[in-house]
Amino acid sequence: MSVATEGTAAPLTVEYCGELYRVEPDAEFGIGREAELTIDDNPYLHRRFLTVSRDFGMWWLSNVGTLLTATVTDATGTMQAWLAPGAKLPIVFQTMHVMFSAGATTYDFTITSDEDYFDTTVKVDSSGGSTTVLPVTLTTSQRQLIVALAEGVLTQAVPGRGTIPTSAEAAERLGWSMTTFNRKLDNVCDKLDKLGVAGLRGGRGKLATNRRARLVEYAVTTRLVGVEDLPLLEGGAARLDQAADPVDGGADD
The missing domain is CATH 1.10.10 (Arc Repressor Mutant, subunit A)
Known part of the structure; x- marks a missing residue:
């Protein structure tokens, strides 16, 4: 794994609602209610919630808010992190999806980079079985x-x-x-x-x-x-699946 130097760092691209924003290595890019990327005038959203910046030879996504959190994944959804207030994550994927909620509204945007430190492609074994992110079984x-x-x-x-x-x-x-x-x-x-x-x-x-x-x-x-x-x-009220949920109030109900 090689780390690009500050002088050779390529800019990032942030995409939100079809609009593209170029992030240069020598400047901090803010995301929030009043920032370089103004998401919305939602009063539940911090004026400056997230920032993208270059430090120690890498790009970083930081949560500079005090209340809200963000969910971050790679392009495949196989890698997932929860970015709490005060936390920061290195941007190590060519494509990173960010989703967060403020009040009753959920927002999401995408960060793309020319640098790719990790390959998170889901591998399928030769027997034809598939790989899952988590062993979650839902009724x-x-x-x-x-x-x-x-x-x-x-x-x-x-x-x-x-x-x-x-x-x-x-x-x-x-x-x-x-x-x-x-x-x-x-x-x-x-x-x-x-x-x-x-x-x-x-x-x-x-x-x-x-x-x-x-x-x-x-x-x-x-x-x-x-x-x-x-x-x-579809079809009006969703029927409860009694076969899948045989006991009302069960642990997997």
Whole structure:
């Protein structure tokens, strides 16, 4: 692995809502409500939330905000990180996807670079088996729940900005009671938390207040759900799969 020097560093390109922004090595590029890349006038968004800069011979993505977090993945979704306030990550992929939520709105943009330190291409073994990111097994109703929450992000005409429904709106979309929806949301978050997915728990025995947004970010960026799952919401109220969820309130409910 070779690291380019400051003098030979190539600029990065940031793409948001179809617009391209060139990031030069000698300047810090801010992303937020009032920055070089002005995302939105959303009052829940920091004026300057993320920055892209060059340091120690590498490009870095830094979270300079105090409240919001961002989900970062490579182009394939096989590598995923949660960028908390004060954290920074080296940009080591030719393509990096960044997704974050502010209030009820989820935003995403892409960073591309000529430098590529790691190859994250998913390998398929000679026996024809496939490689998965995480051993996540979802019941039909769990997948329906995630798709209902991610529908606004998955159906964007131009990637960049989507909305996440409230629990009440998602429950109505599915034709479920709030009790059923909240119980299944608890179980999905608990399942992913046990697999090491950060941001779904607010502490010991506590649920994170923004878990719906974090769940959508993780599920979309890691390809846990996609546009191919949208038909699960068709035909009116989504029926609970009793075969997949035989016990109401079970651990995998």
